[in-house]
Amino acid sequence: MIDVKHLSKSFGDNLVLDDISEHIAPGEKVVIIGPSGSGKSTFLRCLNLLETPTKGTITFDGAEVTDPKADIDKIRQQMGMVFQHFNLFPNMTIRKNITLAPVRTKLMGQAEADETATALLKRVGLEDKADAYPSQLSGGQKQRIAIVRALAMRPKVMLFDEPTSALDPEMVGEVLDVMKELAREGMTMVVVTHEMGFAREVGSRVLFMDGGHILEQNTPKEFFDHPQNPRTQSFLSKVL
Amino acid sequence: MDLAQTYELWRGWMQSGEEPLAWWQTFFVRFYQAFIEGDRWQQYLEGVGITLVATAMALAIGVVLGVLVAMVRTAHDQQRPGRPRNFFLGVVNAICKVYVTVIRGTPMLVQVLIMGMVIFASSRNYTMVGALTLGINSGAYVAEIIRGGLMSLDPGQMEAGRSLGLNYLDTMRFIVVPQAFKAILPSLGNEFIILLKDTSMISVIGGQELVFFAKNIVNRTFDAMFPLIGAAVIYLVLVMIFTWLQGKLERRLRQSDRR
Numbered sequence: 001m002i003d004v005k006h007l008s009k010s011f012g013d014n015l016v017l018d019d020i021s022e023h024i025a026p027g028e029k030v031v032i033i034g035p036s037g038s039g040k041s042t043f044l045r046c047l048n049l050l051e052t053p054t055k056g057t058i059t060f061d062g063a064e065v066t067d068p069k070a071d072i073d074k075i076r077q078q079m080g081m082v083f084q085h086f087n088l089f090p091n092m093t094i095r096k097n098i099t100l101a102p103v104r105t106k107l108m109g110q111a112e113a114d115e116t117a118t119a120l121l122k123r124v125g126l127e128d129k130a131d132a133y134p135s136q137l138s139g140g141q142k143q144r145i146a147i148v149r150a151l152a153m154r155p156k157v158m159l160f161d162e163p164t165s166a167l168d169p170e171m172v173g174e175v176l177d178v179m180k181e182l183a184r185e186g187m188t189m190v191v192v193t194h195e196m197g198f199a200r201e202v203g204s205r206v207l208f209m210d211g212g213h214i215l216e217q218n219t220p221k222e223f224f225d226h227p228q229n230p231r232t233q234s235f236l237s238k239v240l
Numbered sequence: 241m242d243l244a245q246t247y248e249l250w251r252g253w254m255q256s257g258e259e260p261l262a263w264w265q266t267f268f269v270r271f272y273q274a275f276i277e278g279d280r281w282q283q284y285l286e287g288v289g290i291t292l293v294a295t296a297m298a299l300a301i302g303v304v305l306g307v308l309v310a311m312v313r314t315a316h317d318q319q320r321p322g323r324p325r326n327f328f329l330g331v332v333n334a335i336c337k338v339y340v341t342v343i344r345g346t347p348m349l350v351q352v353l354i355m356g357m358v359i360f361a362s363s364r365n366y367t368m369v370g371a372l373t374l375g376i377n378s379g380a381y382v383a384e385i386i387r388g389g390l391m392s393l394d395p396g397q398m399e400a401g402r403s404l405g406l407n408y409l410d411t412m413r414f415i416v417v418p419q420a421f422k423a424i425l426p427s428l429g430n431e432f433i434i435l436l437k438d439t440s441m442i443s444v445i446g447g448q449e450l451v452f453f454a455k456n457i458v459n460r461t462f463d464a465m466f467p468l469i470g471a472a473v474i475y476l477v478l479v480m481i482f483t484w485l486q487g488k489l490e491r492r493l494r495q496s497d498r499r
Contacts, residue, residue, distance in 0.1 A: 050399050077405030087400035091418045100414060101404035133495075153404055
């Protein structure tokens with residue numbers, strides 16, 4: 001589904017991603033972990049071209065994302081993204097936050113988008129917040145709305161960039177629950193996170209990144225129980 | 241005895257000195273002379289009208305220029321790094337930079353004089369030339385205000401819009417600009433107030449706005465205090481009205497902040 005070949009990214013002289021090749025198959029739940037500054041967020045942001053790769057190609061569903069002539073808006077419509085800081089639009093109600101993109105990209109009419117929004121809000125238990133503004137919500141609620149906003153575009157893959165890192169500890173659970181449900185429904189997911197419990201429970205594959213490389217990857221069970229790379233071992237010994 | 245007769249009588253006394261006037265009688269004579277004799281209040285009104293028209297014109301020119309320049313400069317600065325830069329945009333951006341630098345780097349009064357006495361030396365329509373100058377001047381400041389507003393917004397907003405598949409223009413239109421507008425409204429209001437007061441400079445090239453008429457009356461009556469303070473009070477009242485309106489607008493836009 002997503003095919004990454006020889007991806008490199010540097011900011012000025014700082015090489016953040018160094019020749020990464022990786023394949024993500026439909027239905028996979030890939031969890032990326034690693035210390036801060038390891039390039040895991042940059043890798044994720046390259047997938048939908050929020051960062052422009054310096055070298056390499058990314059192909060999504062047969063379309064080359066990195067082709068300068070690619071219709072990046074069309075491609076992004078099929079890749080939902082959830083940010084660490086939610087990035088809800090504070091100038092709109094929750095309903096408008098959710099329906100703006102489907103309506104403007106002509107994916108749905110306003111009525112259909114409103115119905116979709118209501119249905120999705122019900123799923124995350126926030127149907128009574130449709131007419132509230134983002135500033136009236138808690139962090140966990142905001143992040144659940146952000147997930148719903150991305151889902152309203154009916155994406156084929158969901159990218160999560162540290163979705164729980166900016167949350168109060170007691171709100172982490174409610175967001176992870178939504179993500180787990182999404183995983184159960186078979187959504188293809190790429191998740192950058194520090195939640196090792198989530199990685200172990202939900203991930204179909206865990207990638208460990210450091211210094212712009214993918215140092216190790218395995219199924220969650222193998223990865224957490226028998227890490228091979230010394231760097232992985234020392235990282236896990238600190239966070240587990 | 242009505243007011244006009246009283247004025248004639250007391251002014252006679254004041255000029256001849258045959259009968260010493262109390263301070264309030266002097267005040268009355270000077271006030272009457274500055275504002276009421278020969279229906280002079282109509283001149284102030286006409287001046288205020290022209291001041292407002294000139295402000296509105298300058299504001300329109302300034303906002304249009306400011307938006308254009310800010311768009312060019314922001315689009316130029318936001319080009320994806322690592323890609324070949326758009327040459328045309330580079331040229332236009334350079335022009336915009338020169339414009340902002342020159343306008344912000346020279347005194348407004350000098351700009352008005354140059355426009356009125358050099359560039360449009362043969363024009364008789366001083367008020368319009370003045371309004372045009374103010375508009376061009378204001379455009380440079382408005383451009384920087386708008387650019388600041390766009391840059392101050394969390395880049396995550398643009399990213400969130402684009403990540404949903406919205407194109408650049410839609411993201412600007414529905415997400416970035418409405419928020420930036422709310423953020424810059426106080427600065428824009430301030431710029432508008434400065435503009436309103438700066439129309440007074442048009443009078444140096446003969447533009448017939450409020451100060452022009454006030455000065456005329458000074459020349460006619462040899463009394464500077466009342467016409468000038470009168471003009472000052474009129475400006476003050478106008479500014480207070482606009483400040484009040486601006487506050488109302490800001491409160492309306494703050495709707496989404498309520499908790």
